[in-house]
Amino acid sequence: MLSKNQIKFVNSLKQKKFREEHNLFIAEGAKIVPELLNSPIVVKQLFATSEFLRSHSISNLIERYEIKESELERISALSSANEVLAVCEIPKYELNSDDLKGKLTLVLDDIKDPGNLGTIIRIADWFGIENIVCSHETVDSFNPKVVQASMGSISRIKVYDLDLIEFLQQKTTNPQQPIYGALLEGNNIYSEKLSAEGLIVIGNESKGISEEIQKLITNKISIPSFSHYKSGSGEAESLNAAIATSIICSEFRRR
């Protein structure tokens, strides 16, 4: 049986304020939680059905509570609860200047939708991009919807919350690390020379890359549209931020 305090505590972690206060986040489901159990993420508590607890090997260091699915519904952030909810420690990463050397890194300028951020983390994982630098205005990467949309990739990708302008200003002096940005007037990504090292800036869902950040972009790129509709007579105006990210990452990696 769940106590009232447990229910209140777990539900509080759906809010950023309490996640920061306790340095904890929640993850759910029979697909994601086993991945976290096998990752460097520290799982503190498990609220799970007897079936889940029986069929997984779980360290003795983890507090566990056997509960029914109906009880799980009371703490779940999902539309339908699924076997298990884990309370985990938020990992703290520090970005050292050499960490991005020789690598591709995503830089997110105010991604607001948790589904988009989670999907971008999953894309980074697929394309071997280890680090994502987020602006302070980007949605919290330990928001439950981000964690779920990342499908476990949150345990493998390092996400940093930084002042983007400060971060990018330090980088502009390094010709080894071009700063790519997807902009409507950029060069066709399919024919552009793309480096194996650099930063790729992705803009906000409705506003794109902010003006101040645009000034720091060294290589403007663009995904051309193949629409049959002429501009003005109606055509897709843009791609979703996560979709644009996936096409860009695919282009960088295939070469």
Added chain:
Amino acid sequence: MLSKNQIKFVNSLKQKKFREEHNLFIAEGAKIVPELLNSPIVVKQLFATSEFLRSHSISNLIERYEIKESELERISALSSANEVLAVCEIPKYELNSDDLKGKLTLVLDDIKDPGNLGTIIRIADWFGIENIVCSHETVDSFNPKVVQASMGSISRIKVYDLDLIEFLQQKTTNPQQPIYGALLEGNNIYSEKLSAEGLIVIGNESKGISEEIQKLITNKISIPSFSHYKSGSGEAESLNAAIATSIICSEFRRR
């Protein structure tokens, strides 16, 4: 003022049963509705703020109701209503055998998430893919969440609801139209020869392409992972269906 019957009627269109009965769907927001007003889609009714009605030219054939944002909340399917809700006729498209000639077409095998389907419709629009064939089990393309995620592209892309096995069986006899399918054991899409005409099958979010449909695939393709994690020690297992679609469409079109 909205009448009780109006509220009930518009809200009923959030369910597929009533959309089919009345042959109507809803679309919302100051970004999407103007696109529909400028498209071949027949808009029947507008529920809008005075600002919206004043700043858009609207045919006399469209019934309009000037309402407050607070009233809009009572009929909106969005988490926060936005200026306007349109009630529109569901267009009826019939697929003739020559319609797909010389073209790329997406074939969706049980896409269940409305956000994914809407995003796929938007991707098709961007990449100049005019037709999408959906299995009967795919989410209804006039579900309000699909319409919103398509960002107006629903007015330009023809979506057909067909028996996929029957449809694909007719196609297997046509060597001009290869049937591509994204499968884990497929050939590397980056080095595979890709045709300018053909069908691209995208599988269900969790199960992928069903076994019966897999048998009808003539060209198996796969998006390679660049993850640093070795299989088993944890790695991204798959890409989201819409993400995979975007990378595949990008590869077909860039060549």
